[in-house]
Amino acid sequence: MTQPDTSTRAPGDTPDPRDQAPLLLYGEEFTHDPAPLYARARETAPIVRARIHEDVEVSLVVRYHTALKILQHPEFSKNSGPWFEARERQGLPMPPVLEMMRVRPNALYEDGEEHRRLSTAVRDSLGRLDPPTLRRTARETADRLIDAFAERGEADLMGEYAALLPLQMLFAMFGVPGDLGRRIHQLTATVFDGGPEAAQANVALSETWQELVALKRRRPDEDVASWLLAHPSSNDDDSEIINQLLLVMGAGMEPEQNLIASTLLQLLSDDSSYGRLRSGSQRIAEALETTLLDYAPMANYATHYPVHDLEIDGILLPAWEPVMISFGSCNQDEALRGDSATGGTGGSGYRAHLAWSAGPHECPAWSVAMMMASVAIEVLLDRLPDIELATPRPRLSWRPGPYQRGLSALPVVFPPQPVRLQDSTEDPYGSPGGRTPWQPSTTTSAPTTPQQTARPYDSTPGEATSTARPHTSGARGLRRVWNSLAGWWRGQ
Ligand code: HEM
Structure with missing residues (x-):
């Protein structure tokens, strides 16, 4: 060697x-x-x-x-x-x-003052996300993804759910319009496939990110990309903003999908764990912590x-x-x-586990990550309470590679369920409701500072995550799960 x-x-x-x-x-x-x-x-x-x-x-x-x-x-x-x-x-x-x-010009690879400058811009911008809106967007995203397979009675929860939810949430957080989001998704896939079109796709991808930054400079909005651009610590340099956005995208997607899928696996392969969740004696937060400890996504x-x-x-x-x-x-x-x-x-x-790392480079988004994963699991179990693994746990395969611990696929079966957002015309790549999602629904004129904004996960829960939603199924099991989950959310 x-x-x-x-x-x-x-x-x-x-x-x-x-x-x-x-x-x-x-x-x-x-x-x-x-x-x-x-x-x-x-x-x-x-x-x-x-x-x-x-x-x-x-x-x-x-x-x-x-x-x-x-x-x-x-x-x-x-x-x-x-x-x-x-x-x-x-x-x-x-x-x-x-x-x-390989070193890139973003917070992850910088030390000292330069790291503090870049990291402050990221932390403050993520900190401005309105927690109730974040939860609502996560719920809507989860519902939309489940709608795509609910009537089928089977799905790959990794490919069709856990992997897509963080991606669509990040697009929504960044305020990426539908057409750009779709392009970024397709081009990123082509680059990662590494085929003959990869190099060309890479050029097109970087142009698409530039387009997004140009759009946010022209029409700043209430979203992470605009906040990063306007942050006093950010340089007036498009490539710096693009690198920061790419860092947040890259750092956010893979570990998040692994957290969601590995926690679902834990719950679905262990009757007692799922049972404790259904009875309300275990909270989703605890299941997530167990995954972080036993299957650190990074x-x-x-x-x-x-x-x-x-x-x-x-x-x-x-x-x-x-x-x-x-x-x-x-x-x-x-x-x-x-x-x-x-x-x-x-x-x-x-x-005290280290799944989020520690020290200056500790994950700045852990509370956002926990909130997204909690909602993803809650909505899925709420809608598909009788879900089961389609492949026994020992036969499931894990993705190779030194950095991540994540499943390749998570095949499941369940009694088919009706679509929930039947009248929805949402573009999966666009902002839910066709508006910028991060404006708090209550009208506040002054933008919130990170200090004013409660952290979405560790704050006392605001709204229960599904109370506003009518149940489309009267199944008793569904209500039972919902009651215990709602109880958890309210801290009972
Ligand atoms: C389960 C989900 C997640 C896990 C386990 C996780 C874990 C980590 C870890 C271990 C690091 C340190 C990496 C290093 O020092 O090399 C890190 C950094 C980072 N994470 Fe996360 N992360 C998760 C989700 C997210 C999400 C959803 C976002 C964005 C919305 C995010 C944004 C970042 C950023 C920007 C950094 C770089 C911080 C810096 O260097 O100052 N992460 N994350």
């Missing part, structure tokens, strides 16, 4: 993760069930050698307290530029898996680079070589599970 140049590493007695056989973050064993591999790694050292590809090695942080230390350490940078340059200089392979680590990511050789918990980390955090492993660490035992399974003791 070719390895990056490690000649700068100081010799000595310090244990080095490179002395052990590397943990492979690819291949069938890892993809099927990484938990035993993480457990073995944690027994070896807090930081181990790992390969994300046969030609790419990283140091992988597998223990909780070590991860916290690194995530908050001022002598680690998020800038992957020097490592990529070194690989290029040495003529090392650049497999596609590296694209998720499994291995948040790569940091020591700005000089550094020793952390007895392991020497060479300057500018990648140190990746295994959220999947750290969340299983005794150090955390031990703490959580005192808080009760699935209870408040789980708050």
Whole structure:
């Protein structure tokens, strides 16, 4: 195997993760069930050698307290530029898996003041989203997606629901008009398919984003794209705004779909868990927390680079070589599970998990993400209470790749149900109701500041998520589920 140049590493007695056989973050064993591999790694050292590809090695942080230390350490940078340059200089392979680590001009890859500037713009803009409107939009989006398969009696909840809901929500948050949304969706798919049209699609995609930014400059509205543009921390530079929007899109879609689908799997494959939810003794929030802990959607990511050789918990980390955090492993660490035992399974003791990362780059959208996932699950179980897995859990397949933990598909069956939004003429890519969704329905003239705006998830619930909606089915099961969910939403 070719390895990056490690000649700068100081010799000595310090244990080095490179002395052990590397943990492979690819291949069938890892993809099927990484938990035993993480457990073995944690027994070896807090930081181990790992390969994300046969030609790419990283140091992988597998223990909780070590991860916290690194995530908050001022002598680690998020800038992957020097490592990529070194690989290029040495003529090392650049497999596609590296694209998720390649430096881009956005908050994720910046440190210090520049990170604070970009991250403040993102955080403040997301913080202006009106929580009740966000919940209502999520409900409408969920209903519309379910309508597309409700009468069929079967669906792939990953492809037809979990993957589409965050995408359409993000378009709505950004205020993307229907035609641009449709184009962005199609072009992104073509780029990701990597076929002969990918390069051309990539050019068209970047032009489409420019079109969106030009539109928001011409006609600013109440949406995240316009707020980002107007934010005092944002530079008057289209490419910066596009990169920030792309970061929010990219960071928001994949982990969100994994959170929704893995939680649905957990509930549908465990009668007692679904039963507890139906009886009201478990809340959706707890099911989501269990998923975040056991199936961290970002499994291995948040790569940091020591700005000089550094020793952390007895392991020497060479300057500018990648140190990746295994959220999947750290969340299983005794150090955390031990703490959580005192808080009760699935209870408040789980708050310290690392699924959202920690430190300056901690996910700025965790409360939005939790709210979207809660509504997605609530609406689905409300409408399809007798839903069942179509494929037994052990036969379900997980997507390969080192970074994410997510299902490839989640096939389900259920008694066919009527369409709910029968009279809806909504464009799935447009703003619900044909208006900008983020204007609070109560007329407030002054824009809300992040400080004034309650966080959509951790605030006391405003409206119950479905009270305004008539039930289209009188089924007792449906009402039973609804009652327990509504109870949960009201905090009962
Ligand atoms: C289940 C859903 C989600 C999970 C598990 C998750 C997890 C994470 C993690 C682990 C990071 C740190 C990455 C790193 O440092 O390399 C992160 C960063 C980020 N996330 Fe999330 N995220 C989720 C949903 C979202 C959503 C819905 C959005 C947007 C609406 C979002 C926006 C961001 C942004 C902008 C960053 C970069 C923050 C920075 O570097 O300052 N995330 N997220």
